[in-house]
Amino acid sequence: MKSTLKLTTALVFGACLSSAAAAQTELTMWYHGAGNEVESNIINQIVSDFNASQSDWVVSLESFPQGAYNDSVVAAALAGNLPDILDVDGPVMPNWAWAGYMQPLPIDESVIENFLPGPKGYWDGELYSIGLWDAAVALVTRQSTLDALGLRTPTLEEPWNLQEFMAALDAAKASGEFDYPLDLGMAWTGEWYPYAFSPFLQSFGGDIVDRSTYQTAEGALNGDAAMAFGEWWQGLFANGYAPGTSQDPADRDGGFIDGKYAFSWNGNWAALGALNAHDDTLFLPAPDFGNGSTIGAASWQFGVSASSEHPEGAAAFIQFALQDQYLADFSNGIGLIPATASSAQMTENYADGGPMAVFFELTEAQALVRPVTPGYVVQAKVFEKALADIANGADVADTLDAAVDEINADIAANNGYGH
Amino acid sequence: MAAIDPSNQGLRLATRYAVLTLIAVIFIFPLVFMVMSSFKPDLQLLRDTGSFRAFLPVGDLSLNNYAAAFDRAPVATFVFNSVLVTGLTVLLSLFFCSLAAFSFVFLNWRGRNIALSIIIATLIVPFETIAIPLLLLVSKLPWIGWEGLEWGWLNSYRVQIIPWIADGLTIFLFVQYFKDLPRELIEASRVEGASWWQIYIKVVMPLSGPVLATAAILKFLVMYNQYLWPLIVVQEESYRPVMVGLQYFFQLNIAWGEVMAYLTLITVPVLAFYLVLQKAFIASIASTGVKG
Numbered sequence: 001m002k003s004t005l006k007l008t009t010a011l012v013f014g015a016c017l018s019s020a021a022a023a024q025t026e027l028t029m030w031y032h033g034a035g036n037e038v039e040s041n042i043i044n045q046i047v048s049d050f051n052a053s054q055s056d057w058v059v060s061l062e063s064f065p066q067g068a069y070n071d072s073v074v075a076a077a078l079a080g081n082l083p084d085i086l087d088v089d090g091p092v093m094p095n096w097a098w099a100g101y102m103q104p105l106p107i108d109e110s111v112i113e114n115f116l117p118g119p120k121g122y123w124d125g126e127l128y129s130i131g132l133w134d135a136a137v138a139l140v141t142r143q144s145t146l147d148a149l150g151l152r153t154p155t156l157e158e159p160w161n162l163q164e165f166m167a168a169l170d171a172a173k174a175s176g177e178f179d180y181p182l183d184l185g186m187a188w189t190g191e192w193y194p195y196a197f198s199p200f201l202q203s204f205g206g207d208i209v210d211r212s213t214y215q216t217a218e219g220a221l222n223g224d225a226a227m228a229f230g231e232w233w234q235g236l237f238a239n240g241y242a243p244g245t246s247q248d249p250a251d252r253d254g255g256f257i258d259g260k261y262a263f264s265w266n267g268n269w270a271a272l273g274a275l276n277a278h279d280d281t282l283f284l285p286a287p288d289f290g291n292g293s294t295i296g297a298a299s300w301q302f303g304v305s306a307s308s309e310h311p312e313g314a315a316a317f318i319q320f321a322l323q324d325q326y327l328a329d330f331s332n333g334i335g336l337i338p339a340t341a342s343s344a345q346m347t348e349n350y351a352d353g354g355p356m357a358v359f360f361e362l363t364e365a366q367a368l369v370r371p372v373t374p375g376y377v378v379q380a381k382v383f384e385k386a387l388a389d390i391a392n393g394a395d396v397a398d399t400l401d402a403a404v405d406e407i408n409a410d411i412a413a414n415n416g417y418g419h
Numbered sequence: 420m421a422a423i424d425p426s427n428q429g430l431r432l433a434t435r436y437a438v439l440t441l442i443a444v445i446f447i448f449p450l451v452f453m454v455m456s457s458f459k460p461d462l463q464l465l466r467d468t469g470s471f472r473a474f475l476p477v478g479d480l481s482l483n484n485y486a487a488a489f490d491r492a493p494v495a496t497f498v499f500n501s502v503l504v505t506g507l508t509v510l511l512s513l514f515f516c517s518l519a520a521f522s523f524v525f526l527n528w529r530g531r532n533i534a535l536s537i538i539i540a541t542l543i544v545p546f547e548t549i550a551i552p553l554l555l556l557v558s559k560l561p562w563i564g565w566e567g568l569e570w571g572w573l574n575s576y577r578v579q580i581i582p583w584i585a586d587g588l589t590i591f592l593f594v595q596y597f598k599d600l601p602r603e604l605i606e607a608s609r610v611e612g613a614s615w616w617q618i619y620i621k622v623v624m625p626l627s628g629p630v631l632a633t634a635a636i637l638k639f640l641v642m643y644n645q646y647l648w649p650l651i652v653v654q655e656e657s658y659r660p661v662m663v664g665l666q667y668f669f670q671l672n673i674a675w676g677e678v679m680a681y682l683t684l685i686t687v688p689v690l691a692f693y694l695v696l697q698k699a700f701i702a703s704i705a706s707t708g709v710k711g
Contacts, residue, residue: 034656035491035667065666068650075651078551079558081573250465253672269671 024058027313028083030073032300034063038333042326050320057313059085077101084308085317089191090131090298091370091380094123098374098418102128103306106315111322118297118367119339124418129303130318132327133336136363137196137295138283140256140264140274146282149175149262154284156293156365162232165287169241172262179251180243182236183261186391187247193384194370195296196265197233202368203289204229208383209407214373214419217407221383222400229289230396237391244391268359269335275355283358285366297367299336337363374417378410448474453686457484457679464675484676485684488668491677494684496657497664502688504579504660505642511584512638513631519585520593521619525605535594541587547647553582554651574655583642589634596630597623632699639692661685 029047033039040063047059062083064072070092076082077099088096096102104126112120112130119131146153149171154160160168172181185192198208205225209217220226237244243251256264257277266274274281286293302321304314327343330336331350337359338344349356370376386403390396411417451474456464458480467473488494522528523535557572572578600623608618624631646662653659665685668678693700 030654036670037491062654062656064654065663065669067666067669068663071650072654075554076654079554079571079573079652081558081571081654249673250468254462254465273672 024055025310025313027057027059027085027308027310027317029059029061029085029314029317030069030083031061031063031087032066032069034065036334039330042329042333045329046321046326047317050317053320054316057310057316059317073101080307082305082307084305084310084314085302086305087300087302088121088129090118090121090129090301091191091194091372091376093121093129093301093303094372095374095377096303097123097128100306102303103308103311104128105130105303105318106311107319111319114341115339116297116337116363116367118299118363118369119301121298121301121303123372129301130322131299131301131339132321132330133299133339134297134363134367135267135269135299135336136297136359136367137199137265137267137286138271138359138362139286140266140271141262141282141284142278143280143282144278145172145262148177153282154287156285156361159285159293160287162287162289165289168263173241175262177259178262179255179260180241181262182242183247183252183255183264183266184236184242185247185252185265186243186245186388187249187252189384189388191380193387194380196267197387198370198383199286199294199296199368200233200289201226201229202294203286203291204232205291207371208379209371209373209375211371214371214375215411215416217379217404221386221407222397222404225291226400227396230390230400232289233387234390234393234396238393245388268337268356271356271359272335272349283356283362285362293366294368295362295366296370297363298369373419375407375411375414379407382406382410450686453679454683457676457683458482459484459676461674461676464679484674484680487674488677488680488684491674492664492667492681493656494664494681497659497661498685498688500576500658501643501645501660501662501685504576504645505639507576508580508583508642509635509638511580512586512589513634515585516589516634517593517624517627517631518619519590520597521615521623523590523594524597525618525623526615535590538587539591542591550647550651557582557652573652574658575653576658578652579645579649579658579660582648583645586638589638592630592634592637593627596627600626628699629702632696632702636693636696636700640689643689 031043033043043061043063047061051058070089073082073086073088073096077096082101086096086102088102093102105128107127107130109127112127115130116134118134120127121129121131143153149168151168151171152164154164169181172178185196194208201207201221206223206229207220210220236242251260255261256266257274264274271281271283286295302318304311304318308314322339324338324340324343324346327338327340328346331338331343331347335349335356337356338347338350341360344350344357344360345352348354350360351357371379373379382403386399389399455474455476456467458476459467460479460481460483463478464473467478472478519538523531557578559570560572562569562572562575562577572581604622604626605618608622613621643660644662645660649658649660649663653663665678665681668674668681
């Protein structure tokens with residue numbers, strides 16, 4: 001009798017549990033981190049913590065390799081097969097929002113008040129996505145190099161100007177100590193070009209597109225400032241200051257560490273390698289070419305797909321993921337810049353006095369998001385090709401004019417992209 | 420006719436073998452580089468690329484890259500998926516395409532020449548141009564599975580197999596081969612009272628070893644190297660094939676040793692398949708060559 005009672009109690013208890021589980025609504029989520037074990041572990045932990053923290057929603061995660069992610073999302077959108085929660089690269093977000101793949105993110109925006117500007121994804125006046133981290137680029141060198149070349153150390157308040165920057169490259173070249181004075185990372189292709197190099201153009205006074213209207217690139221990408229940028233850019237390769245598009249990827253990865261380059265234009269994700277190799281490694285602000293010192297901003301962010309029937313659940317997960325602890329976990333795990341100052345203090349590298357704290361300051365002070373327009377995905381590719389062509393010796397004016405024509409034709413073909 | 424000077428013949432032979440060896444070396448070097456690099460740590464791998472050491476098993480060799488590759492991605496799942504999808508597609512393709520070719524060559528039906536022309540014309544249509552319409556189609560197709568009727572084929576093996584079973588090139592290969600089979604054999608079989616099905620099974624297919632091998636190898640390579648189609652129709656990791664899996668290894672800092680280990684692993688089925696069928700494949704190519 002006693003055992004029958006126990007069995008009945010267990011059955012009833014089990015039934016209650018299963019009905020509670022059944023009451024949870026499933027939310028699907030796609031993430032771009034497949035193949036990166038550390039990143040996968042962190043996102044899995046967040047999903048697991050969220051699922052355990054409440055009884056309304058259960059998130060199921062599907063990870064994609066980054067190189068295949070965007071195409072998979074676009075195909076799924078066409079087939080009507082999007083998940084509830086997406087992650088999206090910051091500059092791509094306006095395109096996905098405009099194309100109807102995403103809906104505004106219904107979270108309490110007071111939660112993100114203290115976030116760096118880069119991780120906030122706004123389109124058409126509404127928040128669509130939010131990131132847990134940002135990324136920054138700096139001019140990497142060594143104190144011993146600056147000392148040997150007799151160069152002053154530029155600061156955020158007083159970065160090198162164009163003349164000082166070129167003098168530094170000349171000094172490095174004249175020393176004969178390096179294969180090239182500067183490594184720009186030309187071996188990397190794709191988004192690296194607009195992310196890393198459009199800030200130079202902006203510092204000259206140009207841009208990829210006219211941000212006042214987003215209806216044309218005329219003047220922005222082929223005006224006097226852009227021409228000056230283009231001539232300067234071509235000179236870097238023509239005069240032997242930097243390796244061009246044929247740079248060996250191995251040199252990009254290890255050239256600075258091996259002493260082949262005096263300066264390297266590289267991101268915070270490569271900073272630890274440089275610090276481990278040389279304890280006098282410095283991360284300098286971008287030069288000011290006349291219109292301020294600027295670096296790129298915005299990395300991967302979370303948002304809600306347009307087809308989600310449970311945006312409140314998706315938003316609940318995203319808001320849950322914005323805890324400082326998770327921002328710090330991602331930063332400690334993959335070296336990215338945590339999105340808030342408070343979470344930065346919880347990290348090994350970005351806390352005050354940490355080896356990469358300077359990147360937080362750089363992002364806070366210099367970051368400029370790439371053009372916030374659905375057309376950016378096309379403009380980025382046009383910009384990349386134009387810069388590669390100019391680096392390879394193409395006529396600057398003709399190349400920039402052709403790029404402007406291509407961008408303008410795309411904007412016209414898409415009826416202005418909703419601006 | 421002048422007598423052949425034995426010393427000249429020897430020289431010619433030596434030259435021929437030297438050229439053939441050189442060509443063989445050129446073709447095999449990338450494979451040797453891949454296999455050797457898969458045993459080397461990244462730093463050594465990158466340094467060796469500038470010298471002949473890249474092709475030699477020298478330095479710090481280990482299986483670490485293989486272990487790391489299995490840690491980074493479900494390699495066995497990807498290989499299983501690709502072998503399953505490729506194997507089934509090849510078998511089904513050989514069957515259905517040879518049947519279609521049989522009907523074009525041996526059966527008399529109205530419009531067969533036009534139908535064959537249309538099928539051959541599809542050879543000039545790049546897959547990329549029909550990928551999106553095909554995606555929209557398969558995402559709406561019905562299927563009767565274990566759980567009854569369901570809609571949409573996405574995230575399945577069938578979506579990776581069925582659209583690829585029939586193709587113009589395979590049908591064309593069979594048509595060309597069947598046209599050169601002796602008609603007397605077919606006519607004699609008909610006189611003996613054999614049905615068309617019996618002729619297909621017992622007369623035509625046993626004579627079609629070379630074209631079966633050629634079609635199988637070509638289809639195998641196409642299917643095993645599939646990237647775009649599985650990328651857009653499969654979102655679940657459990658159905659991903661090897662080429663999409665390769666993307667797991669292209670992170671910001673690429674671990675080239677792991678890439679080489681993964682490539683070595685996924686090349687094994689291709690080499691095995693080719694080695695099994697190579698005699699028939701060469702026979703087919705050789706016989707094609709003498710037809711002129």
